Amino acid sequence: MKKIVVATLFLLFYISTNAQSFQIKDLMASVGNWKGKLTYLDYTSGKPYSILANIKIRLTDNKGGYIMRYEYPDEPHANSMDTTYVNDKLFGKDKIVEFRKATEGGFILVTEKEGEDGNDHKKATLRHTYTLKAKTFSVVKDVKFEGSDKWIKRNEYLLTREEK
Secondary structure, three states: OOHHHHHHHHHHHHHHHHOOOOOHHHHHHHHHHEEEEEEEEOOOEEEEEEEEEEEEEEEEOOEEEEEEEEOOOOOOOOOEEEEEEEOOOEEEEEEEEEEOHHHHHOOEEEEEEEEEEEEEEEHHHHHHHEEEEEEEEEEEEEEEOOOOOOOOEEEEEEEEEEOO
16 A cells, blocks of 8 residues: 555646646747846856846747847957757756746746856856746856855846837
């Protein structure tokens, strides 16, 4: 009897885990053009610094990838584009640690990965939190350096949907 209960619990856990799997289509509500600013922590001065920033989001033609084009009106040399795919429990190379659908089609996606940060390229855990609300979108990068329990807000994009 004990084996049947354990097997049943395992099967229910497996089904519920797969039923809640994250897919690119879960981010569909964020597709569009976003305008706002990027505020980042300048490690040299220890002070925040803000610049204008825009993010244009779309899906790849086959709807399998998530494309974010970062534009900086006052610093166009820093413009870039990322295409990210979901593979199992990864968003690109980042582990998906949380995904919640919110009201009005919004969501919160939290990812983490091991990497480096800071002027001296110290080992750290890098956490990104993507939050979509009705008319706002934010992306926050937090950093926790190896040997520390403290998270530092490295940068934050605060954006509003560009009206068509």
